[in-house]
Amino acid sequence: MRGVVCYYSGSGNTRLACEHLAARVGIDLDLVDVVDDAKVDLASYDVVGLAAPTDFGGMPQRFETFIDGLPQQQGKPVFLLNTFGFMSGRTLRDMADLATSRGFEVLGGHSLRMPEDYPPMIAIRLGFAGQPTRGGVRAFDTFIDGLASTLGALQRDEAVARRPIRIGLLSAASRTRARTAAREDMGDKSVDAELCTECGLCEQRCPYRAITLSPKPVFDMGACYGCWRCYNQCPQHAIYTARFRGGPYYPGPSRRTRETLEA
Numbered sequence: 001m002r003g004v005v006c007y008y009s010g011s012g013n014t015r016l017a018c019e020h021l022a023a024r025v026g027i028d029l030d031l032v033d034v035v036d037d038a039k040v041d042l043a044s045y046d047v048v049g050l051a052a053p054t055d056f057g058g059m060p061q062r063f064e065t066f067i068d069g070l071p072q073q074q075g076k077p078v079f080l081l082n083t084f085g086f087m088s089g090r091t092l093r094d095m096a097d098l099a100t101s102r103g104f105e106v107l108g109g110h111s112l113r114m115p116e117d118y119p120p121m122i123a124i125r126l127g128f129a130g131q132p133t134r135g136g137v138r139a140f141d142t143f144i145d146g147l148a149s150t151l152g153a154l155q156r157d158e159a160v161a162r163r164p165i166r167i168g169l170l171s172a173a174s175r176t177r178a179r180t181a182a183r184e185d186m187g188d189k190s191v192d193a194e195l196c197t198e199c200g201l202c203e204q205r206c207p208y209r210a211i212t213l214s215p216k217p218v219f220d221m222g223a224c225y226g227c228w229r230c231y232n233q234c235p236q237h238a239i240y241t242a243r244f245r246g247g248p249y250y251p252g253p254s255r256r257t258r259e260t261l262e263a
């Protein structure tokens with residue numbers, strides 16, 4: 001059995017969670033970044049995973065566009081993975097609804113708490129750098145082990161138990177914000193011309209192609225979805241907003257986070 005996980009990962013948290021799942025689930029699993037390779041041929045895989053972080057209570061716009069653009073799947077089995085910092089809200093349920101609308105058969109899904117990569121939360125000391133906890137990883141492993149036995153049953157052509165998507169009461173009561181809310185919340189971006197070395201990383205890494213180097217970055221705020229990737233990942237910390245300049249930043253999963261998920 002061969003599987004593929006199509007993931008979106010702004011800072012690397014979701015990618016790390018996918019690597020942990022791939023190492024444990026017991027089948028060959030390719031990992032494909034939807035930003036790099038939006039045209040993956042799902043027909044050559046027996047099972048698909050869809051993985052994304054929570055972004056303002058829902059899926060990142062880029063990830064939603066990817067799933068929306070997939071051909072109808074005629075019952076292809078799919079599992080879902082979400083990472084979040086503070087509250088995943090309706091993300092997992094939205095993912096399940098969207099996947100179902102594309103013809104996937106949802107086997108189950110899991111939300112894993114990870115550190116926040118959203119600078120305004122880090123600024124108010126809600127960065128959750130200690131996530132995931134060992135308990136969080138254990139719950140994730142229980143999900144992966146259940147998924148492994150479901151995939152085993154699928155391989156043997158046995159009936160499989162679908163695990164319902166469960167989200168907490170608070171998450172269920174929350175609402176998914178407009179996909180433009182993060183952009184509005186972030187406000188206009190600027191670049192410190194003295195710090196910027198015109199390396200082009202921001203242009204390369206922008207999931208929305210909303211940055212053009214000319215020769216310094218020029219921001220198209222109509223195309224930006226406020227993911228903070230350019231701000232967080234500029235090697236010179238040259239990119240800033242009206243409210244945030246010089247930090248805080250989330251450069252990616254720390255060694256502690258990596259070790260917790262490797263253990």
Ligand SMILES: Cc1cc2nc3c(=O)[nH]c(=O)nc-3n(C[C@H](O)[C@H](O)[C@H](O)COP(=O)(O)O)c2cc1C
Binds near residue numbers: 226
């Ligand atoms: C623009 C933005 C919005 C976010 N919104 C939420 C949110 O509504 N709820 C939450 O729990 N985490 C939120 N987060 C935190 C991320 O979901 C979390 O840090 C995730 O693990 C990041 O995964 P990634 O590195 O794969 O992108 C947000 C992060 C960003 C950058």
